[in-house]
Amino acid sequence: VxxxxxxxxxxxxxxxxxxxxxxxxxxxxxxxxxNRNRAGSALTLRELAPSLVVVDAPLSDVSDVLRFxxxxxxxxxxxxxxxxxxxLDAARDVPGSTMLTVMARNGTDFGIQTAGTGDRWFTGxxxxxxxxxxxxxxxxxxxxxxxDSAITETYGVGGFSMAAAPAIVRFVGGSVPxxxxxxxxxxxxxxxxxxxxxxxxxxxxxxPTGIDVLKVARTGWLPQINTGMAGRVAGxxxxxxxxxxxxxxxxEQALVALAEAARV
Amino acid sequence: VxxxxxxxxxxxxxxxxxxxxxxxxxxxxxxxxxNRNRAGSALTLRELAPSLVVVDAPLSDVSDVLRFxxxxxxxxxxxxxxxxxxxLDAARDVPGSTMLTVMARNGTDFGIQTAGTGDRWFTGxxxxxxxxxxxxxxxxxxxxxxxDSAITETYGVGGFSMAAAPAIVRFVGGSVPxxxxxxxxxxxxxxxxxxxxxxxxxxxxxxPTGIDVLKVARTGWLPQINTGMAGRVAGxxxxxxxxxxxxxxxxEQALVALAEAARV
Numbered sequence: 064v065x066x067x068x069x070x071x072x073x074x075x076x077x078x079x080x081x082x083x084x085x086x087x088x089x090x091x092x093x094x095x096x097x098n099r100n101r102a103g104s105a106l107t108l109r110e111l112a113p114s115l116v117v118v119d120a121p122l123s124d125v126s127d128v129l130r131f132x133x134x135x136x137x138x139x140x141x142x143x144x145x146x147x148x149x150x151l152d153a154a155r156d157v158p159g160s161t162m163l164t165v166m167a168r169n170g171t172d173f174g175i176q177t178a179g180t181g182d183r184w185f186t187g188x189x190x191x192x193x194x195x196x197x198x199x200x201x202x203x204x205x206x207x208x209x210x211d212s213a214i215t216e217t218y219g220v221g222g223f224s225m226a227a228a229p230a231i232v233r234f235v236g237g238s239v240p241x242x243x244x245x246x247x248x249x250x251x252x253x254x255x256x257x258x259x260x261x262x263x264x265x266x267x268x269x270x271p272t273g274i275d276v277l278k279v280a281r282t283g284w285l286p287q288i289n290t291g292m293a294g295r296v297a298g299x300x301x302x303x304x305x306x307x308x309x310x311x312x313x314x315e316q317a318l319v320a321l322a323e324a325a326r327v
Numbered sequence: 328v329x330x331x332x333x334x335x336x337x338x339x340x341x342x343x344x345x346x347x348x349x350x351x352x353x354x355x356x357x358x359x360x361x362n363r364n365r366a367g368s369a370l371t372l373r374e375l376a377p378s379l380v381v382v383d384a385p386l387s388d389v390s391d392v393l394r395f396x397x398x399x400x401x402x403x404x405x406x407x408x409x410x411x412x413x414x415l416d417a418a419r420d421v422p423g424s425t426m427l428t429v430m431a432r433n434g435t436d437f438g439i440q441t442a443g444t445g446d447r448w449f450t451g452x453x454x455x456x457x458x459x460x461x462x463x464x465x466x467x468x469x470x471x472x473x474x475d476s477a478i479t480e481t482y483g484v485g486g487f488s489m490a491a492a493p494a495i496v497r498f499v500g501g502s503v504p505x506x507x508x509x510x511x512x513x514x515x516x517x518x519x520x521x522x523x524x525x526x527x528x529x530x531x532x533x534x535p536t537g538i539d540v541l542k543v544a545r546t547g548w549l550p551q552i553n554t555g556m557a558g559r560v561a562g563x564x565x566x567x568x569x570x571x572x573x574x575x576x577x578x579e580q581a582l583v584a585l586a587e588a589a590r591v
Contacts, residue, residue, distance in 0.1 A: 101356065102366055
């Protein structure tokens, strides 16, 4: 049903859904695009609904699809992550560039790649997030940092744009001033402010975008990720959400490799 | 189509749409519920969509209805205003109460009523809003303050909750610090903070609610309304949006009447 709703309007000559425009609107609607996607999901449903109702499928199925999308406030994350991934892949393979193109974690290791060092990974042991837990889960149930979703922070949203989403502190922990201070601090680690991603409470400054290995080394600060916490026992699913940082050594290794590449 | 979509689920035993819950969510999603209703409109569409698609109507009509709702970011205002009106009517006729139950304007006069003085109006000449204009319109095209929508401010949203909606300054004028300062100032004019309407950026303080004639008199400050501007020539429609305040004399008259009522 979803496939038809996306493709039929395009086949009929309409523009595809503009995911970057939804991301830009989300940042003005209390989402940061990693752990808060409520506005983005509602806007996506708003865009899809008129096409959904005219697909070739039983109406009860269409109604179920609308209820499913409406009932999952992280629906947009499935669009936001690949948007970030595609944008960052476009920044790959720029000789000498110290900008990060990936941050990812597999539950034991945290890895980064830079635009100047191709597909080489620089890794260190994954930290365990600190935050708030669902139901009766506690810190002992949380696995070290895991998943691909830190691509959102690599793109400048998520933890980097927490100032846009002060309500998220009730989900990942911390205070509202912490959220504002985090975005302020991330400007010190990044190469640019994305003019397409304005954060109203920061006086409409763009999201802090393009993590720079050099700036991380110079400031001694680390990128701030807000993330879901997976259970330590396989099959448990999500046990909470919190805040986590990459291990410093990823950046130290990347800096050495970039310096070596510059000498060649 | 809309009528069926609202009534059919209730007839089938489902709960009606919880408009107050949507208002509470909006304030965490960059809306203030008077001139910014983008999140509220999308959330309302999200709630209605599954029921809309199974009404007894041609699917092309249903698709048009979804497109119409999705294309009007003020759709929710049609629900938010009566919500505020009903809540404030519940506060009527409390002897001795200095709380406002209405602020309304008809394009020439601005009027208020209080809980302690029944349906008696206290009026003064309507001011003209200052703000931003649509297209080629300018200040000379704007009519003095007009309409029922200041019921939203009387309820604690709109101008009173501008801190929740910093992006609105691009629509009504002013700066982000002004928006924060306005809500901060409105706490000085109101009797309570509505715990159901938390404003994240204010550290989750509730919306400043229940305008008190005494507090207006003591502080010398006036309620802040943000509003659409109607054209001075009948039939023009909206020419802009801006900020406006009631005339001081409404409050002076109300204070005298409340004092007289207390003497009886």
